[in-house]
Amino acid sequence: MKILVCISNVPDTTSKINFTDGDTKFDTNGVQFVINPNDEFGLTRAMWFKEKQGATVHVASVGGPSAEPTIRKALAIGADEAIRVNAEPTDGFFVAQQLAEVVKNGSYDLIIAGRESIDYNGGMVPGMLATLLNMNFVNTCINLEIDGNDVTAVREIDGGKEKIGTTLPLVIGGQKGLVEESDLRIPNMRGIMMARKKVLTVVEPIEATIATTDVKFEQPAPKGAVKLVDADNVGELVNLLHNEAKVI
Amino acid sequence: MSVLVYTESDNGKFKKNAFEVASYASEVARQMGTTATAISINANDNESLGLYGISKVLNVANDQLNVFNAKAYAHTIAQASNKEEAKVIIISSSSDTKFLAPILAAKLEAGYIANVVAAPESTSPFIVKRTVFSNKGFAHSQINTEIKVIGVSNNSFGLVENNTSANIEDFSPSLDDTAFSIKSLEIDKVVGKATIADSEIVVSGGRGLKGPENWGMIEELAEVLGAATACSKPVSDMGWRPHSEHVGQTGKPVASNLYIAIGISGAIQHLAGVSSSKTKVVINTDPEAPFFKAADYGIVGDAFEVVPKLIEKLKEFKAQNA
Ligand SMILES: Cc1cc2nc3c(=O)[nH]c(=O)nc-3n(C[C@H](O)[C@H](O)[C@H](O)COP(=O)(O)OP(=O)(O)OC[C@H]3O[C@@H](n4cnc5c(N)ncnc54)[C@H](O)[C@@H]3O)c2cc1C
Ligand SMILES: Nc1ncnc2c1ncn2[C@@H]1O[C@H](COP(=O)(O)O)[C@@H](O)[C@H]1O
Numbered sequence: 394m395k396i397l398v399c400i401s402n403v404p405d406t407t408s409k410i411n412f413t414d415g416d417t418k419f420d421t422n423g424v425q426f427v428i429n430p431n432d433e434f435g436l437t438r439a440m441w442f443k444e445k446q447g448a449t450v451h452v453a454s455v456g457g458p459s460a461e462p463t464i465r466k467a468l469a470i471g472a473d474e475a476i477r478v479n480a481e482p483t484d485g486f487f488v489a490q491q492l493a494e495v496v497k498n499g500s501y502d503l504i505i506a507g508r509e510s511i512d513y514n515g516g517m518v519p520g521m522l523a524t525l526l527n528m529n530f531v532n533t534c535i536n537l538e539i540d541g542n543d544v545t546a547v548r549e550i551d552g553g554k555e556k557i558g559t560t561l562p563l564v565i566g567g568q569k570g571l572v573e574e575s576d577l578r579i580p581n582m583r584g585i586m587m588a589r590k591k592v593l594t595v596v597e598p599i600e601a602t603i604a605t606t607d608v609k610f611e612q613p614a615p616k617g618a619v620k621l622v623d624a625d626n627v628g629e630l631v632n633l634l635h636n637e638a639k640v641i
Numbered sequence: 642m643s644v645l646v647y648t649e650s651d652n653g654k655f656k657k658n659a660f661e662v663a664s665y666a667s668e669v670a671r672q673m674g675t676t677a678t679a680i681s682i683n684a685n686d687n688e689s690l691g692l693y694g695i696s697k698v699l700n701v702a703n704d705q706l707n708v709f710n711a712k713a714y715a716h717t718i719a720q721a722s723n724k725e726e727a728k729v730i731i732i733s734s735s736s737d738t739k740f741l742a743p744i745l746a747a748k749l750e751a752g753y754i755a756n757v758v759a760a761p762e763s764t765s766p767f768i769v770k771r772t773v774f775s776n777k778g779f780a781h782s783q784i785n786t787e788i789k790v791i792g793v794s795n796n797s798f799g800l801v802e803n804n805t806s807a808n809i810e811d812f813s814p815s816l817d818d819t820a821f822s823i824k825s826l827e828i829d830k831v832v833g834k835a836t837i838a839d840s841e842i843v844v845s846g847g848r849g850l851k852g853p854e855n856w857g858m859i860e861e862l863a864e865v866l867g868a869a870t871a872c873s874k875p876v877s878d879m880g881w882r883p884h885s886e887h888v889g890q891t892g893k894p895v896a897s898n899l900y901i902a903i904g905i906s907g908a909i910q911h912l913a914g915v916s917s918s919k920t921k922v923v924i925n926t927d928p929e930a931p932f933f934k935a936a937d938y939g940i941v942g943d944a945f946e947v948v949p950k951l952i953e954k955l956k957e958f959k960a961q962n963a
Contacts, residue, residue, distance in 0.1 A: 406890055406910045410777040419774075430891045485743075486752065511890055513773050513780075517753055520711075520743025529822050530711065532740040535884065545826075549885055551736050551838040553830030559823045569891055574878045604752030604786045608768065611779040613916070619923070619933050624942030627950040630922070631958050633938055638920040640842070640899040641866065641958070 394448040394539065394561075397501040398436045399492055399518065400467055401429040401482070401510035402460040412610040419512075419610065421459075428463055431507025435567040437576055438537060439505055440471045446539070449473055451499065455482045455491045461593070468588035469580030475591065480598035483606070485513075489521035490601035496526055504564040508533050516566070523564035531557055535570030643678045644670040645727035646695070647718050649735060650684035657839055658733040658793075660693050664801040665793050666731040667694025668760045673729070680721040680812070682706050682714065687809045694803035699724075699812035708825045709737050715744035717814040722749060722788070724812070729767075730790045735838055742792055752784035755792035758917075775890040775913035794917070795838065795896045835869040837888060842868035842899040843918070845888060846876065847911075849904020849925065849944060853881035858948045859903065865955045871895065873905050889914035904944050907932025924948065 404410070405425040413420040428436065442448040452467040454460050455478040464475045476499075478491045496504060504526075506519035516532075523530030529544075531537075535554065536547035539561070546557045546565065580588070622630045634641045646666035648659035663679060670677040671694075678697040679690050683706055687698040699721050706713060718741070722730055730745070732738045734756065746753035756771045758779070766783050769791060773780045837843055844863040846856060856870075863870045870886060877887035888895050890913040900918035904925065905911060912935050915921070923936040924947050933939050940947050 404774070406913075408774075410774045412778070484752075486746070489743075489747065511775050514756055514775060515753075516739050516755055517743040517746065520740070521747040524744045524747035530744065531823065532711070533736055548740075549736065550828070550830065552834070552836035553828065553885065555825055555829070556827040557823055558826050569887070570884050574874075602750070602786070604746075604750075604784065605754055606783045606785060607773075607780040608783050609781040610773070611770075611781070613776070613778065616935065617937075619936045619939045621933075622938060622940050624940050624947055627940070627947060628954045628957075630938060630940060630951065631954045634899065634920070634922070635958065635962075638899070638937065640920045641955075 394442065394446060394503060395499070395501045396439045396442060396448050396450045396503045396505060397496060397499060398432065398439050398450060398452045398467070398472065399504065399506040400432045400436070400452050400454040400464065401507065401512070402426050402454060402456050402463040403429045403510055403512040406430065406511065412612070416610045417608070426459070426463055428466060429507050429510045431509065431568045433577060434569050434571045435505035435507055435565070436467055436470060436472065437578060438567065438571040440578070441572070442539065443471065451476065451501070453478065453492060453495045455480055455488045457481060464593060465588050466580060468591045468593070469584040470578050471584065473591065475593040477593060477595050478598055479595050484603050485515040485517035486521055486604040487601050489518050489525060491598050492518065492522050493525040494599050495596070496522070502561045503539070504528070506564065506566055508566040508568040519564050519566040526562070526564070528562045528564050529559045530564045531559065532566040534565040534567045537565060537571060642728055643676045643725050644673065644729045644731065645722050645725050646677060646679050646731040647738070648679045648681045648684065648690060649733055649738060650681060653683060653685040655681070655684055655686060655689065656735070658735060658795060660800050661796070661798055662731050662733050662793050663690050663693035663695050665760065665798045667803050668801065669729055669731065669764070670694070672761060672764050678725050678727070680718055682717065688807055691805045691807035692802055693800065694805050695807050696805050697808045697810060700809050701812050701814060703813070705816065705821070710821060710823060710825070711737070711740040712744055712823060713816050713820040715741040715748060716816055716820050718745055719748045720814045721812060728788055730788070732790065732792050734792050734795050739792065742790060746790045749788045750786060751788035751790045752786040753790040753792065754782050754784060756794050757791050758794050758797040760798065772917065776916045777913055796898065797896065835867060837869045837871050837886070837893050837895060840869035841897055842866045843871050843895050843897045844868045844901045844903070845871035845873070845905060846903050847873040847905030848875050856882065858952065862901070862948055862952050865952055865959065873911055902932055902936070903948060905932060906930045907935055
């Protein structure tokens, strides 16, 4: 089985978000970039398929040279090879078209992407990719088992979960649950050394539609101070929620 | 050239978000000088959409679609869109809709913007405001394609009444086997209990509650309020609560009217996922807990004393206002 894990290079979850150039660009100054958390769960599940079922695991990322440390981290965690499509990932449909080209050229059986990337939260790349490639697609995937060509997956739904049966080739939008938090791996020295020698192919983007453009960004309005209620006067909270906030 | 809106139902009944997206679609139609058409799948009460400005409903009655199937639903909506020559398609942010949306958009070669929080600021060019960076910012995004798909955030636009009489028309999509290449084997879903996605109130517990055995009071508080229960990430990582209750940047987003955080410190990853809730309440022993900076109301105190009192006061309030 040949697996492609799609990696989005995103600001660390603790990052403060600022904008620059007259609020038309995300300010990357001082921001630490990491593997998108949903993709890290997917990559870790891919390592399981590699170790237990002999799968080959490649990772792909659409991004400029600044994405390479994140790609190298994925190699250090254990992916065999990496592909970087040399383009700014400004729009989900554009990224999906680029990744579709990577998949066609690499004939992968399973594409693991994340439910959403935590930067632009589009939640669209995996579904678009599956549709462009005419592959099966399971979103918000929290468990994935593969036996030959047969797939059993579990997806999270509002208020519960759903077990799904399908076949390869498949694209998933994965998230926590694919593996547990405690299964995530911190690359060790040996992994980091090996990652330096692994193949990282840079390909140029194909011509593709840019369906959407962000014209301007905005910070959330500053929040007013919290209103404190005395712990001995809980009735006052009920009163405020009813009469002031009007939420009960 | 109407605006098409997918109005989601569950067991024949429209979900609340169906009326919200219908309201949104009517507003877009008004801005574009056209009408709003809904597509509903196995819903019983299509007339009710008229109240929110829908003048035509394409009613799909098809047993193959009784269980949600993202591809088959996306194909159905795409065919309805072609029939109506829709230029704008409005959908919700439920997990089912977020599943079908990219399939629909790719099929129609449409630009898709999710997490939209307001009516379009302009329809030519088409620009909408959406949340980005897990609610830590907003983007004003332009859609460049001829057909546009807009995913409206839960509880962001609200319900706007605009009484119209809705014409119901039957619509039969043509669906072949390839639309059903994903099979639902089993659904395990709590019934009769509010879910995080469509509750107006969410009650959430963190590590400050010490252990799963202490969740009785959280559930009781939720029950009094008709709320859904949620939790912080470590609580689900430790198995105190199911993963599906984990909210935050890497969990489920919460966009309720009222979010009550009990024994939750308010880490940035937690706040990112819950900050679009309208009113936030924190109960925490530590006055320095970061959640106090993000909340509207707070009580510095021990959850084991405050929560039972709150339940009691709410019961009194309910009795008086019943
Ligand atoms: C990549 C990444 C992603 C993450 N994503 C998420 C996410 O999506 N959601 C999420 O929640 N977290 C997430 N986290 C974890 C986050 O950083 C915090 O660790 C977590 O939110 C803390 O959970 P907590 O508030 O329940 O626990 P703690 O931080 O331990 O806080 C417990 C709180 O309870 C209070 N307390 C103690 N006793 C009582 C009492 N008797 N009564 C009242 N209060 C009491 C304490 O004062 C304290 O403030 C993520 C972390 C990382 C690194
Ligand atoms: N630039 C990118 N390069 C590779 N994969 C990406 C990129 N952007 C998004 N993805 C994948 O698509 C998933 C969903 O992202 P999004 O649609 O942007 O929310 C991510 O979790 C990644 O797996």
